[in-house]
Amino acid sequence: MSAPLSVENLSVVYRVAGGILQAVRDVSLSVQRGEVLGIMGESGCGKSTLAAAMINLLPVGAEIRQGGVRINGTDMLKLPPAAQRALRGQSVAMVFQDPMTAFNPVLTIGRQLADFAGAHDPARATPDRLVAMLARVGIPNPARFLDRYPHELSGGMRQRVAIAAALLMQPDVLIADEPTTALDVTMEAQIIHLLRDLRTSFDGAIVIVTHHLGVIAELCDRVAVMYAGEVVEEGTVDAIFHAALHPYTRALLACDPAVVDPSSGRLPTIAGRIPDLTALPPGCAFLTRCTMALPACHNPPPRVLLAEGRSVLCHRVQP
Amino acid sequence: MSSAVDDITLPARRGIGRALLRDPMGLAGLVLVVAFLAMALLAPWIAPYDPIALNVKAKFQPPSAAHWAGTDHLGRDLLSRIIWGARLALGISITSVGIAGALGLVLGLVAGYGPRWLDSALVLVFDSMSSLPMIFFALAVITVLGPGTTTLILVIVLVSFPSYARLIRTQTLSLSGADYILAERAMGAGPVRIIFRHLLPNVVGPMVILICMDIPVVIMLEAGLSYLNLGVKPPSPSWGNILAEGYNSLRQAPHIVVIAGIPLVLATLGFTFLGEGLRDVLDPRGAGRRWT
Amino acid sequence: MLAYAIRRLGLSLLILIVVMTAMYAMVFLVPGDPASLALGPRATPELKEALRERMGLDQPILTQILYFFGNVLQGDLGTDVWSKRPVLDQILEVFPNTLILGVVALGWALIMGVLLGCAAVIWRDTLADRLLGVLSVSVISIPSFVVAIYALIIFAVWLKWLPAIGAGQKGDFASQARALILPAFAVGVGWVGYLARLIRASMLEVMEAPHIRTARAFGMSERDIVFRHALRVAIVPTISILAVGFGSILSSAVFVESVFSRPGIGTLITAAVEKRNYPVVMGTVLFMTAFYLAVVTAADLLIARLDPRVRDVLRS
Numbered sequence: 001m002s003a004p005l006s007v008e009n010l011s012v013v014y015r016v017a018g019g020i021l022q023a024v025r026d027v028s029l030s031v032q033r034g035e036v037l038g039i040m041g042e043s044g045c046g047k048s049t050l051a052a053a054m055i056n057l058l059p060v061g062a063e064i065r066q067g068g069v070r071i072n073g074t075d076m077l078k079l080p081p082a083a084q085r086a087l088r089g090q091s092v093a094m095v096f097q098d099p100m101t102a103f104n105p106v107l108t109i110g111r112q113l114a115d116f117a118g119a120h121d122p123a124r125a126t127p128d129r130l131v132a133m134l135a136r137v138g139i140p141n142p143a144r145f146l147d148r149y150p151h152e153l154s155g156g157m158r159q160r161v162a163i164a165a166a167l168l169m170q171p172d173v174l175i176a177d178e179p180t181t182a183l184d185v186t187m188e189a190q191i192i193h194l195l196r197d198l199r200t201s202f203d204g205a206i207v208i209v210t211h212h213l214g215v216i217a218e219l220c221d222r223v224a225v226m227y228a229g230e231v232v233e234e235g236t237v238d239a240i241f242h243a244a245l246h247p248y249t250r251a252l253l254a255c256d257p258a259v260v261d262p263s264s265g266r267l268p269t270i271a272g273r274i275p276d277l278t279a280l281p282p283g284c285a286f287l288t289r290c291t292m293a294l295p296a297c298h299n300p301p302p303r304v305l306l307a308e309g310r311s312v313l314c315h316r317v318q319p
Numbered sequence: 320m321s322s323a324v325d326d327i328t329l330p331a332r333r334g335i336g337r338a339l340l341r342d343p344m345g346l347a348g349l350v351l352v353v354a355f356l357a358m359a360l361l362a363p364w365i366a367p368y369d370p371i372a373l374n375v376k377a378k379f380q381p382p383s384a385a386h387w388a389g390t391d392h393l394g395r396d397l398l399s400r401i402i403w404g405a406r407l408a409l410g411i412s413i414t415s416v417g418i419a420g421a422l423g424l425v426l427g428l429v430a431g432y433g434p435r436w437l438d439s440a441l442v443l444v445f446d447s448m449s450s451l452p453m454i455f456f457a458l459a460v461i462t463v464l465g466p467g468t469t470t471l472i473l474v475i476v477l478v479s480f481p482s483y484a485r486l487i488r489t490q491t492l493s494l495s496g497a498d499y500i501l502a503e504r505a506m507g508a509g510p511v512r513i514i515f516r517h518l519l520p521n522v523v524g525p526m527v528i529l530i531c532m533d534i535p536v537v538i539m540l541e542a543g544l545s546y547l548n549l550g551v552k553p554p555s556p557s558w559g560n561i562l563a564e565g566y567n568s569l570r571q572a573p574h575i576v577v578i579a580g581i582p583l584v585l586a587t588l589g590f591t592f593l594g595e596g597l598r599d600v601l602d603p604r605g606a607g608r609r610w611t
Numbered sequence: 612m613l614a615y616a617i618r619r620l621g622l623s624l625l626i627l628i629v630v631m632t633a634m635y636a637m638v639f640l641v642p643g644d645p646a647s648l649a650l651g652p653r654a655t656p657e658l659k660e661a662l663r664e665r666m667g668l669d670q671p672i673l674t675q676i677l678y679f680f681g682n683v684l685q686g687d688l689g690t691d692v693w694s695k696r697p698v699l700d701q702i703l704e705v706f707p708n709t710l711i712l713g714v715v716a717l718g719w720a721l722i723m724g725v726l727l728g729c730a731a732v733i734w735r736d737t738l739a740d741r742l743l744g745v746l747s748v749s750v751i752s753i754p755s756f757v758v759a760i761y762a763l764i765i766f767a768v769w770l771k772w773l774p775a776i777g778a779g780q781k782g783d784f785a786s787q788a789r790a791l792i793l794p795a796f797a798v799g800v801g802w803v804g805y806l807a808r809l810i811r812a813s814m815l816e817v818m819e820a821p822h823i824r825t826a827r828a829f830g831m832s833e834r835d836i837v838f839r840h841a842l843r844v845a846i847v848p849t850i851s852i853l854a855v856g857f858g859s860i861l862s863s864a865v866f867v868e869s870v871f872s873r874p875g876i877g878t879l880i881t882a883a884v885e886k887r888n889y890p891v892v893m894g895t896v897l898f899m900t901a902f903y904l905a906v907v908t909a910a911d912l913l914i915a916r917l918d919p920r921v922r923d924v925l926r927s
Contacts, residue, residue, distance in 0.1 A: 055828055057824060057827055057828055082832075085830045085831075085832060086830060087830070088827070088828055088829060088830035089828065089829035089830035089831075090830060093828070093829070094825075094828040096821065096824070096825060096828075098821060101820065101821040101822060102821055102822055102825045103822050103825065104822040104826070104840050104843070104844065105822070105844065105918075106843045106844055106847070106917065106918055107840065107843060112826075112840075115826070115829075115831060115835070115839060115840070116826070116829035116830075116831065119829060119830045119831040119832065119835065120830060162825075165829065344745060344748070443625075443626075443629065444629075446626065452858035452859075452861045452862055452899055452900065452903050453858065453859070453862050454861070454862035454865050454866075455861075455862075455865075455880065455895065455896045455899050455900065456896070458865075458880055458881070458884050458892065458896070459634055459637075459892055459893070459896045460637070461884055462883070462884045462887055462888075462889065462892045463637055465887075535752050538754075539754035542754065542756075542757075543754060543756055543866045546756060546866070546869075547866070547869055547881050548885065549881065549884055549885070562757075562760065566760060566870075569764070569768065573764060573768070576760060576764065577761075577764065580757045580760060580761060583754060583757050584753050584754075584757060587752040587753060587754060588749060588752050588753065590752075591748060591749075591751065591752035592748065592752075595748055
């Protein structure tokens with residue numbers, strides 16, 4: 001049986017005033033049933049573009065240059081629009097970053113959930129089912145919720161509703177794009193808690209895109225670290241957090257406020273800036289910021305496969 | 320990635336004309352407007368006949384080689400009347416829009432620069448003037464002053480100056496809050512310098528667009544009121560008068576009213592298209608969203 | 612909500628009073644005696660004096676203005692100088708005709724405008740979209756009374772499908788409806804274009820909102836998104852424009868009613884202007900302004916109902 005979601009050699013570019021911006025470069029990933037994959041990286045590394053490409057809903061100006069997105073083995077990008085639509089919400093569901101703007105402000109929650117479910121199967125859009133799903137994501141008094149408008153709910157509640165909406169059609173893949181970034185700390189903890197609970201009852205694949213290392217550590221089985229549009233390192237959460245190999249991953253982990261030694265009195269940072277994605281050098285994209293660079297790093301780095309699901313994009317690593 | 324959206328720049332002033340020529344609708348508007356302006360300016364030389372000379376023997380003639388557009392119920396040459404009508408329509412429109420623009424400029428500056436209470440009072444005046452259904456206002460003024468060209472111009476000025484005043488006031492207020500204006504002030508620049516150096520160059524674009532959008536309305540108003548016999552008095556060849564006379568002789572000579580409507584349609588289309596084209600060129604931010 | 616409604620109505624009332632005082636003052640500021648102007652140059656001094664008295668012109672201005680407003684509050688808009696009939700009766704007699712014309716014109720324009728605007732959004736950037744664009748700009752700019760004249764010539768004079776003049780037989784719905792078609796077409800056609808443009812622009816803005824992306828991510832069809840989700844958001848700004856636009860609908864109606872000799876406010880006031888019948892003109896202006904302000908206020912309150920966010924801001 002094929003994986004619920006697999007991304008193959010995907011490249012996405014944006015047409016901008018200065019030329020072609022390479023947002024996602026030759027990314028290959030796959031997620032199994034019951035598995036949670038984290039996609040981690042700084043802002044602008046291409047992780048949100050990658051998430052949008054997974055349901056082929058890229059912003060205007062973006063263009064898929066190559067590669068495929070297979071849902072249960074079928075390449076979604078090759079399907080006609082109507083067939084793609086049938087997959088969205090049904091097989092792949094998405095939870096967006098900002099719950100404040102993710103819902104239509106003039107329609108009730110119940111109406112919107114019913115429309116989302118009704119787009120595929122009107123039989124599933126009954127109030128009973130909606131209420132049951134809202135209860136499942138921990139919303140108190142769910143029956144009264146259906147008549148509420150989005151602005152009447154707190155951010156955390158809306159994100160719960162968004163997760164309930166995503167689970168309505170029992171999708172095979174759930175993609176959460178920065179699901180906790182727009183929330184305050186207590187709400188964030190609650191949503192992480194909710195997602196962890198759902199892991200046990202949800203049998204599909206989950207992809208969580210975040211720059212928050214805590215979210216990855218709490219929720220994920222495997223991690224893909226992205227830098228300048230590429231996956232530079234991939235591995236289990238244990239391997240990444242305890243035996244990271246790529247210099248960028250190590251630098252990123254060292255910057256996590258949660259692990260910094262408070263007695264040092266300062267926060268470490270990664271020196272330098274992300275390279276210009278419209279004019280990338282031929283060699284390693286991290287070269288200018290890397291403290292361990294070799295002369296060979298001016299050439300394209302090799303993808304070193306260490307084990308199934310464990311790879312690094314670096315000259316320093318030996319197979 | 321948001322830089323992709325922020326990087327749109329206004330075309331250089333020199334490029335405006337060229338950009339307008341590339342837009343088929345703007346170009347069509349420009350051609351029509353220039354044609355009507357030429358017609359208005361050259362009326363005495365290009366009109367084949369005297370527009371008010373009677374020739375009752377030759378009444379209700381259909382279009383022919385001698386009278387390209389035929390003749391009306393008094394035997395007057397229709398084409399000559401239409402050409403002179405362009406002079407009347409554009410003359411009245413440009414005069415009244417010019418006065419309305421100047422009045423709006425002054426009052427808008429006063430409201431924007433003056434004390435708070437004056438601003439509030441003027442805004443109340445602008446709002447109450449534009450909150451009245453335009454035509455009833457115009458008709459009330461005509462009742463008081465009696466119909467005629469002067470009344471018509473006054474009515475149009477009264478009806479249209481508030482939109483100019485509002486535009487200027489908004490620009491003034493948004494400018495006076497701008498940092499570089501504060502800096503100029505701090506260096507001792509007086510209001511006159513600020514008005515001429517900063518405000519006026521900023522409002523030229525919106526003003527021109529507003530004028531282009533306003534002129535068709537004014538042409539319509541002039542023709543409409545003249546059609547109702549409440550505007551320019553006959554026998555002056557206003558397009559509205561020609562239409563009204565043609566309408567009255569609809570049974571005998573339907574060609575008159577059919578032909579008399581054409582210049583009105585083309586002139587209003589021309590100014591509107593030109594205004595649309597200019598807006599897309601001068602304010603490209605909204606262009607993708609608007610129809611061109 | 613109630614406080615908001617009262618504040619809106621208060622402002623509208625203030626505007627109305629300002630406008631009427633200005634109108635009334637204008638009659639006196641302008642040189643020339645309204646009575647002699649109305650009667651013409653050959654009137655005798657006695658006749659003029661009698662008319663002046665009848666119009667209340669022998670009183671000081673302030674008294675007259677207060678008197679006028681006092682009467683208005685009692686529902687008395689004055690008396691016709693010539694026929695001596697109460698002005699309000701004359702207005703109420705023809706107002707339904709104008710109201711029906713305006714509502715039907717705006718109604719068909721709204722339906723067509725929304726459909727064409729949505730069609731343009733669905734077909735965005737195709738040839739159909741561009742053609743709709745040029746077409747709507749064109750119909751916006753063509754004066755409605757010219758449309759009325761051409762429609763009359765084609766459909767009433769040449770094809771003889773529809774009546775050319777009047778408002779139809781009293782009590783005969785079919786003949787009234789037939790008489791309404793051409794005027795409503797002429798008054799509304801410009802608004803089809805205007806509304807199509809407005810809906811399209813407002814819609815394209817809404818279509819970029821994150822909640823539309825959510826709807827797409829859940830596999831809703833583009834048509835359902837446009838009609839079920841985006842339109843509800845995009846229509847809200849349209850309502851206030853529609854209400855303000857009712858004023859220009861009434862303006863078009865004045866001309867179009869004259870073209871079709873259709874009894875209505877337009878024919879009433881133009882006839883009064885020609886005869887310098889001050890009470891009728893002033894009464895009609897006051898009535899129509901009040902009506903218009905009521906429509907605009909009602910629209911503001913409707914927006915407050917339709918947009919739950921506005922509603923809650925007002926409630927708290």
